[in-house]
Amino acid sequence: MSAPTIVSLPDPSTARIPKMNFLTRENGLLSWLLTGDHKRIATLYLISITFFFFIGGALAGLIRLELLTPQSDLMAADTYNKVFSMHGLIMVFLFLVPSVPATIGNFVIPMMVGAKDLALPKINLLSWYLYILAGGMMLYTMATGGVDTGWTFTTPLSTHYLNTNVVSAGLAVFVAGFSSIFTGLNFVVTIHKMRCPGMTWFRLPLFIWSNYAASILMILGTPVLAITLVLVVLERTVHIGVFDPAYGGDPLLFQHLFWFYSHPAVYIMILPGMGVISEVISTFSRKRVFGYTAVAFSSVAIAVFAFFVWAHHMFIMGISNYAALVFSLLTMMVAVPSAIKIFNWSFTLYKGSITFETPMLYAIGFMGLFTIGGMTGVFLGSTGTDIHLTETYFVVAHFHFVMVGGMLMAFLSGIHFWWPKWTGRMYPEKISQLAALVTFIGFNLTFFPQFILGTLGMPRRYAAYPPEFQVLNVFSTAGATVLGVGYLLPILYLTWSLKYGAIAGNNPWQATGLEWQTQSPPLTENFVEIPIMDHEAYDYEWLEQQQRKEVASVG
Amino acid sequence: MSELEKQHEQEHHIVGPGIYVIVLLLLLAGTAATVAASYFDLGEWHIAPGLTLFWNPVVALAIASGKMLLVVLFFMHVKYSTRLTKLTVLTGLFMFLVLIGMTLSDYMSRAWGRW
Amino acid sequence: MSDSTAIANGALAEEHHEHPPYQRHHFQSVDQQFDATNFAMWLFLLTEIMFFGGLFMSYLLMRNWYYQAFVEGSHQLSIFWGTANTAVLIASSFTMAMGVWSAETRRKGSLLLFLSLTLMFGLIFLGIKGIEWHEKWEKHHVPGIHQYSEQAFLNPASDPEVYKEYHDRPLSPAMASKTEEYFFLYFAMTGMHALHMVVGVGILVFMIFRAKAGAFTSGHFTFVENFGLYWHFVDIIWIYLFALLYLISRH
């Protein structure tokens, strides 16, 4: 039995990886470390975030192991606190925020808009160095005893009551923040100023729209986090500041400033993932995305509303009733564009011609999990139910559904989708489909029980818990094991495919984006000649005509 | 002249020293005015019980904003820039006000008490 | 040439394959390069606005809570030095704008002159800031690190210089301790501002060397223009800091 497929590879007997491409153009470590090429920087980013993902993942494994039993027997409470704090910090600031934008975005955005590079290649490289610096500081923090504030740095706990490495962790996040600001800034400039002739705003692939929206959030949100962390660090070092009530400060002010960034940050994390899903679903159903304009504007709407909802993290913290009301209402508003996207993607499948390669499997998984993650967000956005559910495992499950079930699925989908473009070789299809399935099953087994745990009232960040919660925690830990396998598989077979994968050719997926109209791996400056965009995005008829022409001219 | 060239010319409008000197003098005058104003008690306006507007800060901040506008429009050439630049500046101001306004709205409405 | 319009590098931009040496390879034209970097600078300034936004927010809240402490704290600042510094910074903004004009009109000599003047004013500003900070240090008004003293607020007569001008009522001990909060924000805000000035001064020195080599007067003035934006922005921040920290609490 052979499943129908759209994969069209060149004849394996004659196919060769183009001799001249961005990977082979220059050799030596220095040519990588001093590169200005967005594709090389994306590759550097890919390697470094994968590294940090596995560190964060290992910490997650430790957390799940500890929670296998009610007592804190694997590690002491202090150690557990450090482990979950480092897990959060690494995953949020060193993996999720840069994951899709800095790797896939960096790689494809210039090609998608038909440019030779990002507008500011040196700033792009600087952004990667800042990321590495931040990662180094984070590792230093971990090696010298860790930090146990949680990733939220709650004051006055972080400024006064702990004696762990809050300062170096805070500065690491500060630096990572600037890395993400520079990436976002670069994207916005590139999307505004570097589009090729004919590339109007409404011919841009939806991946560009969602990355644009996310970049705006990075530019406007991240500096507030930066200054907040500076104030935390100052308060810790000089023992006077604006957050600790003992000095006359206000801890709620910290919450306001912190969530002013950190709520939009979840959209920074998820929006680029949504962009990947738009590309993948369109390509594998051979159809233009249903309601292109609605999907494009829903990204922008999410970005705009994202800035008006932050206080929903503070409903039980004694903000004013009126503010709670307003922020809750606005939170409901931000849920609508996400719903629009889900339905538009579903209807993209309608009357399509669908095939189920790995990126598509991940994308379908994304749609299911993101629907659950999004809907449970409404539970927390509604003030009344938030009281019972917030600060419990319900929250943990909710954001893992969005971040891991949503963003990580999208990231893996994107990595598989653009892997042939990136390396010139195909990944092995069967085993990667298996990996997608394992990830999906493992994910649900890990995080679904946590919804029930949260409803039962199990608080988050507990090293030890009452015994009645054990059954569900065991399920969760078992699921985490499966999930771990699901994440290990891709790194193994993707590495394998670097050498043994089938030659992919220019456009194995028959996709329409400009990045597919050049060789794989692309040239250093992407195109031989700057392309001219003369068709709408996702115009599969244009693509067929194009191919017919080529065949005719060759024949 | 084609549309493109017109736009082109606008983008590279060179502001001359004449305007800069005028702006400099205005800025210095503004500084003098705001310092002078700080020496007088300009009174206050009781809008409602518990809500009072003091004129001194209002005047000082209004003058500061006037100076800011001069710098932005002329020294930073925004008056002669593209719509995109103007939009960027406005976005910055808007988000700044959102940060301050929405946060303060929480603090202010806490005093309103329960329903 | 004053107030005229000119097309920078119009001729060069039209020739597609012969790039001027300063055009980076991935741009289609010099215009595109100028637009892109200029826009990038503006976006960077957006992040700067939000960066200072957090400080302004903290300041507003604390001032509302500890109004009297902020009034008394602000009386400790020297209006003379503050005004002088504002004037210096405005002057440096002016010279910077003139520097940009010189670059645009390709006048190397005047560019060098104006950049040097800007550098000088920037250094004067930092010097005056240093004098002011030093005074706070001596009065033990640096919070956190130098044995903060509330004496001046508990017993205003002990500071005759300030007392002469404003016959302050002593603050209650609880409120007097909140003046430390004022000085924390004073140092955080002016410190953050001065840090931006130091960075600016560093870049100015670099620019003067480059300008000497004629780098900015052969039509490629983007760097000068963008640095100008940064410098003016730092000026604007100071205009607000001056109003908030020195002026509005005088009465």
Add this chain to the structure above:
Amino acid sequence: MDHISPVLWQFLDKWLTHFSLFPPEASKIAPESDALYFFMVLVSLVGLTIVVLLVVAFSILYNKKRHPRAVQIEGSTLLEATWTIIPLGLFLIMFVWGALLYFRIYTPPANAMNIYVVGKQWMWKIEHPGGQHEINMLHVPTGQAIQLTIISQDVFHSFSIPAFRVKREAIPGRYTTVWFEATTPGTYRLFCTQYCGTNHSQMIGDVIVMTPEDFKKWLESSTSGNSLAQDGERLFASLSCNACHNAQPDARGPSLVGVYDAQLTLATGETVTADDAYLRQAILDPAQHITQGYTPIMPTYQGQISEDGVIALVEYIKNLHTDYRLQETLNTTELPPNNEKKAPAPGQQPAAQKEVKP
């Protein structure tokens, strides 16, 4: 079944007896909260089902085998409007419903019995008005609205009783309140849900709901001899508060009789309600809370009284309905007129010192 290890059986047995999928509903608000919760679950399930059905159906109907050529469709304004407006409507229903619930949970009824909760690393201290102190335990009767006035002594904590569906952050330096009315006697979990440092997960306890009769018995059996107000009275005397707040016509401080919940006009012209939070602030930072007609001579008590002490004082002031009680306090401390530096009566010092933090 011999070949299955007995240990495993024990495990399974333990798990099954300890296993639950939904928390008990033990307060009056719990069914209301759950109604909204289940409404949301229902909406989520319907939404999820629609999405899954669409994806599965389209995947089957339009896979490449069956449907080799895609039909290009731009979109449909009508459909898109439908799935914009229907979710929006549903979300708005959830918003209004949630808001009503929120105000119900955070607006205590007037007749609620007030219990004070002080969170500190890493325990909950409960102060009953009758002077019963508890640590990590909360005894409450059924059928009586209980208002918790919560404050933290150090960092953020969060007082959560899942069975009651209530939760409130304990904030340093500020009172917060929440209320509930327990319905079913039993023992329920009490958690700190806001991460508060090393032993965050040890900051748990039990809420013991009793019938009113049992509760009365418990109150009597665990009293410490003094009511909370009496503790406050001693502290009031030992801190010489009555030197000024003595309700005499020539007193230098305003009379505190009946001050609780009264409208005060401050020296700044503001009008405020003298609630718990105001009284706390007025004790700790008197200079900012001068009643009109009085001079700011009261020293600050910041750092001199623990949060428990402040609570005792507030409770004492709350119960000053007539100046009879105040006169009693005066009598016990033999206040000489116009002598401000009055040492407390020796007999009362030990009790008071328990409350005073050095």
